[in-house]
Structures are given as C-alpha cells and as structure tokens.
Amino acid sequence: MKELEKIKRISIASTLFILAVLIGVLTFERPKNMYAFNTENTLETLTTTSYLISMDELDKNNSVLIDVRSQYEYEKGHLENAINMALPEILTEENQLILNDLKDGKTMVVYGKNVQEANMPFLMLYQLGFTNIKLLSVKLDYLQNKLIVSKEEVEKPVSNIQDFINESVKNSKKPIVLEKVKAEPKRVITVQKKKKKPVEGGC
Amino acid sequence: MDKKKIARVTSFRYQILALIFILLAGGLVLLPKYQKQEGIKSEALLSHATSPERYISTDQIANKIINKDPSFILIDVREEESFKNYSLPNAINIPLAKLFDEESLPYLNQSQFDVVFFSNDHFYADQAWMLCNRRGFKNLRVLNGGLNTWFTTIINPEKPSQDMPAEAFELYATRKASSMYFGVFYPDQQAVAEESISNTPAPKKVITVQKKKKKPVEGGC
Amino acid sequence: MGPLIPNGLIPMEWDSIIAIIIGIAFGFVLEASGFSSSRKLAGVFYGYDFAVLKVFFTAAAVSVIGIYYMDYLGYLDINQLYVHPTYLWAAIIGGIIMGIGFVAGGFCPGTSLCAVAIGKLDAWVYVGGIMIGVFVFSELYSFFEPIYNGYFLGNITLVDSFGWNPYWVIFIFSIIAIVAFVVSDVVRKKVKKVFYS
Numbered sequence: 001m002k003e004l005e006k007i008k009r010i011s012i013a014s015t016l017f018i019l020a021v022l023i024g025v026l027t028f029e030r031p032k033n034m035y036a037f038n039t040e041n042t043l044e045t046l047t048t049t050s051y052l053i054s055m056d057e058l059d060k061n062n063s064v065l066i067d068v069r070s071q072y073e074y075e076k077g078h079l080e081n082a083i084n085m086a087l088p089e090i091l092t093e094e095n096q097l098i099l100n101d102l103k104d105g106k107t108m109v110v111y112g113k114n115v116q117e118a119n120m121p122f123l124m125l126y127q128l129g130f131t132n133i134k135l136l137s138v139k140l141d142y143l144q145n146k147l148i149v150s151k152e153e154v155e156k157p158v159s160n161i162q163d164f165i166n167e168s169v170k171n172s173k174k175p176i177v178l179e180k181v182k183a184e185p186k187r188v189i190t191v192q193k194k195k196k197k198p199v200e201g202g203c
Numbered sequence: 204m205d206k207k208k209i210a211r212v213t214s215f216r217y218q219i220l221a222l223i224f225i226l227l228a229g230g231l232v233l234l235p236k237y238q239k240q241e242g243i244k245s246e247a248l249l250s251h252a253t254s255p256e257r258y259i260s261t262d263q264i265a266n267k268i269i270n271k272d273p274s275f276i277l278i279d280v281r282e283e284e285s286f287k288n289y290s291l292p293n294a295i296n297i298p299l300a301k302l303f304d305e306e307s308l309p310y311l312n313q314s315q316f317d318v319v320f321f322s323n324d325h326f327y328a329d330q331a332w333m334l335c336n337r338r339g340f341k342n343l344r345v346l347n348g349g350l351n352t353w354f355t356t357i358i359n360p361e362k363p364s365q366d367m368p369a370e371a372f373e374l375y376a377t378r379k380a381s382s383m384y385f386g387v388f389y390p391d392q393q394a395v396a397e398e399s400i401s402n403t404p405a406p407k408k409v410i411t412v413q414k415k416k417k418k419p420v421e422g423g424c
Numbered sequence: 425m426g427p428l429i430p431n432g433l434i435p436m437e438w439d440s441i442i443a444i445i446i447g448i449a450f451g452f453v454l455e456a457s458g459f460s461s462s463r464k465l466a467g468v469f470y471g472y473d474f475a476v477l478k479v480f481f482t483a484a485a486v487s488v489i490g491i492y493y494m495d496y497l498g499y500l501d502i503n504q505l506y507v508h509p510t511y512l513w514a515a516i517i518g519g520i521i522m523g524i525g526f527v528a529g530g531f532c533p534g535t536s537l538c539a540v541a542i543g544k545l546d547a548w549v550y551v552g553g554i555m556i557g558v559f560v561f562s563e564l565y566s567f568f569e570p571i572y573n574g575y576f577l578g579n580i581t582l583v584d585s586f587g588w589n590p591y592w593v594i595f596i597f598s599i600i601a602i603v604a605f606v607v608s609d610v611v612r613k614k615v616k617k618v619f620y621s
Contacts, residue, residue, distance in 0.1 A: 007213045007216060010216060010220070011213075011216070014220060014223065017486075018223065021227065021490075021493065024493065024494065024497055024499065025493075025497065028497045028498070032246075033244075033245040033246065034237075034240055034245070035240055035241065035242075035245060038241040038242075039241060039242060039303065039334045039337055039338055040303055042334060043299070043300070043302055043303060043334055046299070046330060047299055047300040087249075087252070087253055088249070088250075088253045090249065091245060091246055091249055115326060116324065116325055116326055116329065119326055119329050119330065120252040120253075120329065120333065123252075123329075123330060123333050123334075124245070124248065124249055124252060124333075127245070127337070128245060154324065154326045155281075155322055155323040155324060155326050155327055156323065157285070157323045157350065157351065158351045158354055158355065159354060159359075160288070160289070161289045161350065161353070161354050161358055162288050162289035164354070164358060164359060164387070165289075165358065165385070165386045165387050168387045168388045168389070169386070169387075169388045171388070171390065172388035172389065172390060217605075221602050221605070224485070224486075224489075224598055224601075224602065225598060225599065225602065227489050227493075228485075228489055228594050228595045228597075228598035228599075229595055231489065231492050231493065231496070231591045231594055231595065232591045232592055232594075232595050234496060234591075240498075
C-alpha cells in the first residue's frame with residue numbers, strides 16, 4: 001500500500017511538471033519585431049558609417065523614400081514617390097510587410113519634417129535589421145502652402161558660444177572680474193548593478 | 204489484470220523519469236537558438252521614442268542650473284574638442300562613440316539623478332537617448348534643441364520687438380538674467396545685474412532621499 | 425519578465441516574507457523526507473543510503489533545466505540571476521570543514537535545525553557546536569580576514585569562465601546525474617543494509 005502511495009505521488013508530481021513545461025512551451029509566442037542588432041553594434045555603426053545622405057546624393061531610381069510624418073502632413077505635401085509611414089505606426093504588421101519587401105532591394109531613405117524627426121524611426125528600423133536604410137538630411141518647410149525642401153546640416157553649431165561670451169566680456173565697458181560659475185562637480189554615486197544581494201539558499 | 208499492467212509499467216517508473224529528464228535536457232541542446240533580445244521590447248522602445256516627454260527645454264535647464272538643483276547630471280555627447288571649447292556648467296563629456304564604455308556606464312545607469320543628454324542640436328543626444336533607453340536605463344532626458352537652442356534662447360536671447368506681448372518681455376528679462384549668470388556681459392550690465400539678483404529665486408535645497416540599501420539576507424544550508 | 429523581485433513584479437519589501445514562507449516549506453520537506461535523521465544523511469558516506477545525493481542532484485539538475493527553458497522562452501532573464509561570488513580559498517577551506525562536520529555529525533546546518541525542531545538531542549549538540557564555531561570565528565575574525573575576503577574571483581560561473589555552451593553542460597550534467605544514480609543504487613545493494621528510524 002505504501003508503495004502504491006509513493007507511485008501515486010511521483011506520477012502526480014511528474015505529470016504536473018510536464019504539464020508546466022508544456023504550458024510554458026505552448027503559450028510561448030515568438031516576439032514580433034525582434035531586434036537584429038544589440039545596442040553596442042548599433043552604436044558602432046552609428047559612429048563609424050555615414051548614414052546621412054543629402055538630396056543631391058539621392059539616387060532616385062535606386063531608392064525608396066519613406067515619409068515618417070503624420071498622414072495629414074503627408075497628404076499636404078510630400079516628396080515624389082514617397083511612402084507614408086508615421087513614426088508610431090512603423091511597427092504595425094502591414095508596415096512591417098512593406099518594409100520587409102524592401103529589405104533586400106533598394107535603399108530605404110527616411111525623411112521627416114527635419115532630420116531630428118526622422119532620426120528616431122531611422123534608428124528604430126536600423127536596430128530591427130534594416131541595414132539598407134539611410135537618413136535624408138532635409139528640412140521641409142511650407143511657403144504659401146508649397147513644400148520647400150531645404151538642406152539641413154546636423155549637429156552644426158550655430159555659433160561659437162565661448163567666443164560669444166568672451167566677446168561680450170570684452171565689449172562690456174567696465175572691466176569686471178569674471179566670476180566663473182564653478183559649482184563643485186557632482187558626485188555620482190554609482191548604483192552597482194542591481195544584483196540584489198544574496199538571498200542564498202543552501203542544501 | 205489491469206492492476207498487473209499498471210504494476211508492470213510502474214516498476215519502470217524511475218527509468219521513465221530518467222528518460223524524461225534526459226529528453227528535456229537534450230531538448231535544450233537541440234532547440235533552435237536565436238539571438239537574445241537585448242533591452243526592452245521594440246514596441247515599448249517605439250512608444251517611448253514617439254513621446255516627446257523626454258525633451259527638457261533650455262529654459263528649464265537654465266533655471267535648474269541657476270537654482271543649483273542637484274537632481275540631474277548633464278551629459279555632453281559631442282566630441283571632446285567641442286566639449287573643451289564650450290559646454291554647460293558641470294557637464295560630463297561622454298562622446299557618442301564612448302557611450303557604452305566601462306567608465307561612462309556608472310553615470311548613465313543609475314537611478315539617483317536625471318540624466319540630460321545634449322549635443323549641438325538634439326540629433327546625437329536623441330541617438331544616445333534611444334540606445335540607453337533600450338537598455339532600460341532610467342530617468343533619461345534630452346535637452347531640446349541642444350546647444351544651438353541654448354545659444355539662441357539663453358546665451359543670446361532675441362530682444363522682443365515693441366509690439367510683442369508682455370510675456371515676451373518677461374521671458375526676455377529672465378533669459379537675459381540667466382545669460383549673465385552663464386557669463387555673458389551686457390553693456391548695460393550694472394542696472395540689470397542688480398535687478399537680476401532680486402529676480403533670481405533663492406537656491407532651493409533639494410535633499411535627495413537615499414534609498415536604504417537592503418542588507419543581504421544570507422542563508423545557507 | 426522574471427526574475428520577479430529584481431524586476432519589480434514583487435515589491436522588494438516582500439522578500440523577507442517570501443523567504444520565511446520558502447523556509448517553512450523547505451524545512452517541512454526536509455523533515456517529511458526524513459532528512460532530519462543523521463543516519464540517513466551520513467548514509468551517503470557509508471554507502472547504505474543515497475537519498476541525499478539523489479535529492480540534491482535531482483533538485484539542481486531539474487532547476488537548471490527549468491531555468492534554461494524559462495530563459496529560452498523569455499520568462500526569465502538568466503543574466504539577472506544572482507551568482508554567488510567566489511572566494512577561492514575560503515570556499516575550499518570552508519568546504520573541507522563543512523564536509524568533516526557533515527560526516528562526523530550527520531547533519532548539514534539546515535537539517536540540523538530541522539532535527540532540533542523535532543527534538544533530537546544530537547542535533548542540539550550539533551547546533552551548539554555551530555554556535556561555538558561562529559563565536560570562535562568572529563573572535564578571530566581579524567586573523568581569518570585575509571582568507572575570508574581574499575582570493576576574490578567575482579561572480580563567476582563555470583560556463584562564463586570557460587566559455588562553454590551552457591546547453592551542452594546541462595545535458596552532460598544530467599547524464600552524469602543519471603549515471604550517479606545508477607551507480608549509487610548498485611553500491612547500495614552491495615553494502616550491508618543498516619536499519620534506522
């Protein structure tokens with residue numbers, strides 16, 4: 001009798017175990033829109049390759065334009081042959097299908113109201129594995145409802161701020177001792193990787 | 204009859220369990236491998252990227268610096284040269300290429316301060332923001348417009364013309380005052396300087412509550 | 425998703441409560457499976473009872489398989505799990521001391537407390553011995569400190585430090601487990617049976 005009890009227990013336990021594993025496997029859904037690159041690869045590509053192209057460099061026959069502005073703005077005016085794909089919708093299934101079709105063919109060129117706006121979708125799509133993607137460095141303006149495309153340079157300082165400040169100091173009539181704002185450098189207390197400390201178990 | 208059958212099967216129970224065990228272990232070896240997804244899901248990242256919440260305006264930052272708000276750190280993601288030439292006070296230089304270096308991670312991956320990225324405009328800062336956000340770092344902000352906007356709004360604010368509303372003048376006055384704080388001198392310095400002193404609010408002290416680190420619960424057999 | 429507490433799914437304040445619940449369950453299972461008997465525990469070393477070996481080997485193997493399945497399916501992030509830091513010589517010396525105590529006393533610290541709970545006299549003596557040991561160690565801490573804190577290797581695992589494929593390691597590990605069980609059964613049949621309560 002005791003033996004039978006033992007068998008019962010073992011079989012119940014093993015059934016439950018297998019069930020748990022099965023449920024785990026069956027409810028498993030492969031996540032959609034998987035990244036193809038991790039952050040470090042992406043960073044390396046960002047800093048080593050040139051992903052910006054200007055309007056002149058754009059090879060119209062060999063590239064597909066993607067407009068990431070909202071549909072309203074797209075309808076108001078857009079570059080020739082551009083596809084509209086607003087930023088919040090780039091991960092939807094239909095848009096992913098379109099993008100996947102383009103994956104191995106022509107260059108995808110993303111543009112938006114300005115380069116900054118197109119930056120996010122560009123980076124997003126790149127991380128998802130669309131390597132043939134470029135960022136169009138243009139700025140779109142409207143002049144009397146007509147779309148004006150102008151070139152925009154990214155990260156170009158408008159003026160040398162330090163020189164401006166020095167100049168202003170020189171120009172001021174009274175020689176005032178420049179009080180340098182110098183607060184103490186902030187100490188950052190590094191949070192050690194939250195390996196939440198040992199809840200160890202033993203034996 | 205039935206009982207006998209069951210008994211015969213159950214006499215092999217340990218072998219059966221061992222077999223299941225080996226099969227499960229072997230399954231791990233045979234399962235198709237895919238690259239592990241690093242960081243937060245792409246959908247979550249996209250919704251973060253879509254929201255403009257991350258942007259902090261130059262006025263806000265200027266105000267914070269002047270009030271000696273200790274709750275944030277400024278990260279300059281431009282090259283070292285530009286950083287040496289000019290940067291915001293107390294900014295820390297982490298060029299974009301070195302974003303994930305060993306020594307920069309303690310600044311980025313912490314929960315104590317807000318991290319404010321900035322560059323000349325917010326292009327590089329946004330990129331840094333996105334990569335860090337994907338890694339799940341907390342409290343990341345981007346200076347809207349970067350140093351260019353900093354220059355046009357704080358350092359060299361545009362004087363409002365006569366027909367502008369009173370708010371524009373007020374804004375100009377604060378901006379001018381803060382530009383003086385950041386080292387710009389105006390020909391009419393004296394008059395404004397006194398005014399500005401009364402204008403700027405007293406530095407408020409923020410006492411950050413440090414979370415108590417929990418002591419490890421040690422166990423053992 | 426997991427691990428639950430570091431990812432904030434269970435607030436950190438709960439961890440002591442959860443620890444108590446797990447501890448009670450652990451103690452109950454130890455006692456229920458007869459591990460509060462020093463003869464059963466010492467049986468591993470004399471070869472008449474391999475329950476300890478089987479139980480702990482199975483527990484380790486099953487949990488590692490489970491964890492890797494969960495990691496594979498995305499329910500758990502294995503990199504966030506706590507890895508106990510290695511202090512090489514402290515671990516070796518401590519292991520030897522514990523092993524000797526284990527064979528001599530017939531308890532490991534956890535089971536000794538179980539046995540105390542059901543009122544075994546030898547367990548009381550054993551726990552008293554642990555307390556004396558703790559006292560001596562703390563008094564001589566400054567003398568032991570270089571070993572206690574030295575030879576620190578960090579939170580390393582075999583898989584990381586040798587660059588092995590974890591899946592193969594688990595597979596080989598489970599085969600070793602099965603082989604060990606079979607061998608232990610053979611040994612047990614050869615050794616004279618010992619009866620104990």
